Amino acid sequence: MRKFLFLSVILFAFISLRAQRGRDFYLWSKVAIDLKLSESNQIVFSERTDYRTSDSFRELTYIDLAGLHRLTKWYRIGLAFRVAQQPVAGRDIYEYRPQLINSFSWGEGLFRFRGTLRLEQRWFSIGKNHQRLYQKFFVDLPALTSKWIQPAVGDELFYKLNETGLHQARLYAGSRVYRDPLFTVSLYYVWQTSKVLSNWRQHDALSLQLRFRLNSKKVFEAD
Numbered sequence: 001m002r003k004f005l006f007l008s009v010i011l012f013a014f015i016s017l018r019a020q021r022g023r024d025f026y027l028w029s030k031v032a033i034d035l036k037l038s039e040s041n042q043i044v045f046s047e048r049t050d051y052r053t054s055d056s057f058r059e060l061t062y063i064d065l066a067g068l069h070r071l072t073k074w075y076r077i078g079l080a081f082r083v084a085q086q087p088v089a090g091r092d093i094y095e096y097r098p099q100l101i102n103s104f105s106w107g108e109g110l111f112r113f114r115g116t117l118r119l120e121q122r123w124f125s126i127g128k129n130h131q132r133l134y135q136k137f138f139v140d141l142p143a144l145t146s147k148w149i150q151p152a153v154g155d156e157l158f159y160k161l162n163e164t165g166l167h168q169a170r171l172y173a174g175s176r177v178y179r180d181p182l183f184t185v186s187l188y189y190v191w192q193t194s195k196v197l198s199n200w201r202q203h204d205a206l207s208l209q210l211r212f213r214l215n216s217k218k219v220f221e222a223d
Contacts, residue, residue: 026059026205027051028190036215040070050205060086066101076103094125112140114154131161138172150176152188167195174207184211 032046043066050060066080082097097120104115118134138154152175158168174188190205 024052024054024203026203027053028205028207030207030209032209032211034211034213036213042068042070044068058087060084062095066099068101068103074104074106077101078103088126091126093127096123097121107140110142114138114140133159133161135159140176143176147180148178150179152176152186164195169193172207182213184213185209186211 028048028050030046030048032044035043035045037043044064046064046066048060048062049058051057052059062082062084064080064082066078068076068078070076078101080099080101082095082099084095084097086093086095099121100119102117104117105113107113114136115138116134116136118136120132120134121129122132123129135157136154138152141151141153143150152172154172156168156170156172157166159166170190170192172188172190174186177185177187179185186207186209188207188209190207191202192205193200193202
């Protein structure tokens with residue numbers, strides 16, 4: 001009962017915020033497959049599609065392929081490559097993005113901390129290429145049970161490495177709804193603000209994330 005009550009609160013708050021503020025809101029759907037090659041190496045393939053719900057417009061689709069190497073229990077380093085497609089004004093803009101990833105996780109008590117620092121090179125089929133720095137920090141709160149409902153809050157910051165600087169920020173509130181060694185289901189409300197020319201524009205999103213783990217006996221507790 002507590003599980004369904006918790007999820008109902010998230011959805012009610014999300015819908016209420018959308019109705020009160022009259023902003024666009026989006027559904028972000030992400031699926032990731034995590035293949036453990038050894039105790040210190042893994043490959044992650046992921047795909048995400050963003051929809052604007054008011055008119056069922058597909059705003060963005062991307063696929064990622066990443067290789068990660070664990071140096072310590074709490075630190076991983078890796079390389080990734082992303083291909084993204086975004087329809088704009090009746091034509092598709094493609095992005096090609098190599099990435100250098102630094103991933104951190106620590107905490108064995110009531111709270112667990114997760115962070116990522118990522119350096120990106122963004123090449124576009126149309127538009128100006130640039131480099132960007134991505135920063136993520138999340139805090140996992142105590143779970144209701146060993147598998148169900150682990151609340152979490154976090155943020156993401158995006159910095160263009162030019163005169164623009166910070167151009168996008170996100171705040172997350174939600175939960176890992178279910179987790180076992182084979183897969184994880186997460187649901188978050190997301191508030192996002194983006195800099196467009198000299199103005200900041202806000203919108204809301206519901207982020208649904210599915211993560212499948214292969215060769216799960218080699219999954220670290222810190223993952």
